[in-house]
Amino acid sequence: MAFTADWLALREPADHAARDSTLLRRAAKAAGATPVILDLGCGTGSTVRAMAPHLPAGTTWRLVDNDPALLALAAKAAGPETRTYSLDLADPGALPLGGVTLVTASALLDLMPRDWVAALAARLTVPFYAALSYDGQMSWEPADPLDAPVTEAFNRHQLSDKGLGPALGPGAVTASTAIFDAAGFDVAQADSPWALGPDTATLHASLLEGIATAAAETGLAEALDWGQRRRDRAVQTICTIGHGDILALPRSLSTETTHAAD
Numbered sequence: 001m002a003f004t005a006d007w008l009a010l011r012e013p014a015d016h017a018a019r020d021s022t023l024l025r026r027a028a029k030a031a032g033a034t035p036v037i038l039d040l041g042c043g044t045g046s047t048v049r050a051m052a053p054h055l056p057a058g059t060t061w062r063l064v065d066n067d068p069a070l071l072a073l074a075a076k077a078a079g080p081e082t083r084t085y086s087l088d089l090a091d092p093g094a095l096p097l098g099g100v101t102l103v104t105a106s107a108l109l110d111l112m113p114r115d116w117v118a119a120l121a122a123r124l125t126v127p128f129y130a131a132l133s134y135d136g137q138m139s140w141e142p143a144d145p146l147d148a149p150v151t152e153a154f155n156r157h158q159l160s161d162k163g164l165g166p167a168l169g170p171g172a173v174t175a176s177t178a179i180f181d182a183a184g185f186d187v188a189q190a191d192s193p194w195a196l197g198p199d200t201a202t203l204h205a206s207l208l209e210g211i212a213t214a215a216a217e218t219g220l221a222e223a224l225d226w227g228q229r230r231r232d233r234a235v236q237t238i239c240t241i242g243h244g245d246i247l248a249l250p251r252s253l254s255t256e257t258t259h260a261a262d
Contacts, residue, residue, distance in 0.1 A: 005044055005069065005073060008044045009044065010202065010203050011203060012046045013200075014195075014196065014203060015106065015107070015131075015194075016050050018192040018194050018195070019050055019131050019132065019245060020131075020192050023131075023245045023246075024050065024129075024131075024245075025054055026188070027051070027127065028054035028055050029054075030101075030102060030247070030253070031055065031059070031101050031102035034056070034060075035056065035060065036099050036100050037051075037055075037059065037062065037100070037103075038064065038095065038096065038100045039062070039063050039074075039104045040089060040095070040103065040104070040105040040108060041064065041065055041089060041106070041107075042063040042065045042070070042074045043065060043074065043106075044070050044073040044074050044077070045063070045073060045074030045075075045076070045078055046106060047105075047106045047131070048061055048077045048078045049077055050106075050131075059079075059081070062082075062084075062085065062096055062100065063075060063083070063085065064085045064089065064096075065084075065085075065086065065087075066086060066087065066088050066089070067086075068086050071084045071085075071086060072084075089112075089116075089164075090116075092116065092123050093119070097124070097126075101127075102126060102127050102128075103126060103127070104130070104131075105128075105130045106130070106131045107243075108130065108133070109133040109168060109172040109173070109176050110133045110134045110167060111168075112164060112167060112168060113161075113164050113165035113168065114168060114175060114179070116164055116165070117168065117175065117176050117179050121180045121182075121185070121248070122183055124183075125250060126250065127247065127248065128248040129247050129248075130245065130246050131192060131245040132243045133243060133245075134158065134169070134172070134241070134242070135170055135173055135191075135242040135244045136151075136155045136158075136169070136170025137240070137242030138151045138211075138242065139239070139240045140238070140239050140240075141239075142237070144226060144230065146223070147226075149215075149222075149223075150212070150226050150227075153215035153216075153219070154214050154215045154218075155169060155170045156218050158170055158214070172244075173244035177189055180246070184251055185248035187246055187248045187249075188247045189244060189245070192244060192245045193243055194241040194243065195238075195239075195240055196237075196239040197237075198235045198237075201234040204237065204239055205231045205234045208230045208234065209231065211227065212224050212228075212230075213227070
């Protein structure tokens with residue numbers, strides 16, 4: 001699925017509804033009294049908008065993306081204290097971390113390789129909040145005989161190289177939790193599934209096209225017919241797409257942040 005402004009706008013309501021509210025509040029609190037937040041792969045600023053109600057006025061955002069057009073849209077959401085960085089995320093060592101109090105990412109970890117997540121964890125000394133990583137779980141009602149084969153094929157596709165090496169794909173939440181734990185963080189984890197119904201049929205139809213295409217690319221040719229059948233009845237379907245959120249706190253900070261959470 002291409003990360004166009006239109007796609008990001010279409011998915012944002014589902015993303016905001018899915019985020020685990022407890023981890024979101026804890027992440028905002030972990031950013032401190034004068035937050036400086038670095039958002040990786042910021043897109044149009046969905047994380048900014050999701051966190052804004054829980055952050056103090058004057059929060060500073062540092063937004064990183066490799067698409068200047070998306071960066072410009074995100075900067076409008078983040079306010080006058082924003083700095084933007086048109087960077088490729090390939091090298092965590094190049095990230096502008098000086099003075100940052102929280103690092104965030106959304107719908108990113110499942111696209112990244114294990115070595116990248118490990119390099120990021122090794123470099124960070126501040127909390128890390130990553131939301132909406134795909135976890136490999138998909139279900140539809142009413143069911144279709146090809147639901148399980150398509151899900152399996154799509155999950156295999158998600159493990160393919162997205163430009164930096166084989167992606168963590170559906171194992172991103174579990175793997176990232178273990179990586180940050182080994183790097184000296186206490187990691188809290190929560191489910192954040194999309195719940196798509198008739199009122200989100202446009203998003204559902206667009207998502208189905210991407211799922212079917214990816215599954216077909218693994219060799220499951222029937223996936224394209226499955227996708228068409230599902231799109232034809234998207235307005236009569238309830239769909240759940242599994243995601244997970246994590247909040248990783250350096251162990252020196254985790255106890256006080258946990259007790260301060262509301």
